């Protein structure tokens with residue numbers, strides 16, 4: 001019946017002159033100019049065509065907002081939503097942003113070309129090492145947020161960055177949690193010299209344990225990479241010389257230095273547990289004695305002590321017999337090593353230090369040569385748990401990070417001396433910001 005009905009309706013259409021057709025009949029195609037089979041499809045499969053049309057239309061309206069957002073909005077790091085997204089998602093967003101902005105800015109050279117701008121936290125960034133690291137990161141075109149409680153850090157170390165829109169400074173104690181949307185965290189916050197870390201040992205261990213926990217928690221939450229600045233002090237008074245990363249150390253857990261030594265050992269443990277347990281991308285640097293401009297003047301570390309004493313025309317104080325050895329790394333070498341570690345693929349720990357080994361008396365001689373050959377040397381009893389020798393084995397960093405220090409003590413010391421001389425002679429030192 002249905003078939004018959006269809007056939008009869010075809011015939012009727014063909015027979016009627018066009019002027020007599022119903023006004024409600026669909027707009028006629030030109031049936032005679034089309035092949036019969038297409039003609040049939042157009043007329044008999046109208047429902048199918050309508051459905052296909054609806055499908056195409058709805059697909060377009062579903063995709064349209066996404067397409068228009070891609071085309072117009074600015075997903076630059078500064079406009080990002082605060083919803084935590086993974087490190088990889090943010091890299092992808094940014095790759096899109098970079099390629100589109102470079103397409104728009106034909107003829108202009110964007111900052112950090114070929115790589116998106118990262119937002120990086122440096123805890124302890126107002127301190128000696130931190131402030132040099134901040135300069136390095138800003139110079140290469142990335143954004144920095146410094147978190148510091150100014151216990152040993154100074155605004156003076158960062159004042160030259162204050163007008164830079166890619167720089168932010170937050171007064172904050174890492175013992176308290178903080179939430180920031182960032183890509184990388186360099187965790188340096190911790191007093192580093194014996195004078196400062198022994199001043200309030202409970203606060204020092206809290207900074208190392210709770211501060212590191214808070215920063216690892218932040219790294220986990222926002223999917224950031226995390227670098228811990230540990231120390232050669234984790235080797236204690238070493239029974240192995242030079243020290244390799246595989247050496248587990250010889251540390252007094254109840255001594256005056258343990259708030260720092262054991263605090264850093266715990267910080268390393270926490271970093272590894274977050275890495276293994278929560279998949280946080282961590283990096284661990286074990287830093288050996290470092291010197292350079294912006295060190296605290298009177299922090300009890302041997303290089304800053306000798307330099308400040310020689311400039312002030314005071315005798316250089318040598319503790320013990322002066323035969324204990326240390327290695328001294330210039331700060332720019334350390335900063336290069338930290339960045340290489342963060343950007344590399346290896347967790348570590350890595351020794352970052354200069355393997356050149358000096359006794360305290362040899363160091364005193366180099367300082368005298370550089371500042372004042374007539375300076376006297378004064379011997380004092382040694383401090384508790386002072387390691388007898390310290391020298392890094394840096395073969396792991398050489399091989400896996402392609403890093404090694406370049407600046408010798410005789411090259412680096414004069415730069416530090418001129419900074420110290422300016423600050424000591426400047427009456428405002430200590431009264432400033």
Ligand SMILES: NC(=O)c1ccc[n+]([C@@H]2O[C@H](COP(=O)([O-])OP(=O)(O)OC[C@H]3O[C@@H](n4cnc5c(N)ncnc54)[C@H](O)[C@@H]3O)[C@@H](O)[C@H]2O)c1
Nearest residue numbers: 124126127128129149150151152153173174189190192290
């Ligand atoms: N300089 C070295 O020779 C050396 C050697 C081994 C390890 N390290 C490590 O490198 C890092 C930096 O050392 P540095 O020599 O620059 O020391 P520093 O004392 O100059 O800097 C430490 C910074 O951390 C800040 N800080 C301390 N406690 C804080 C807290 N609770 N919250 C927020 N900020 C806090 C201080 O104000 C300061 O700005 C430290 O973690 C230190 O243990 C340094």
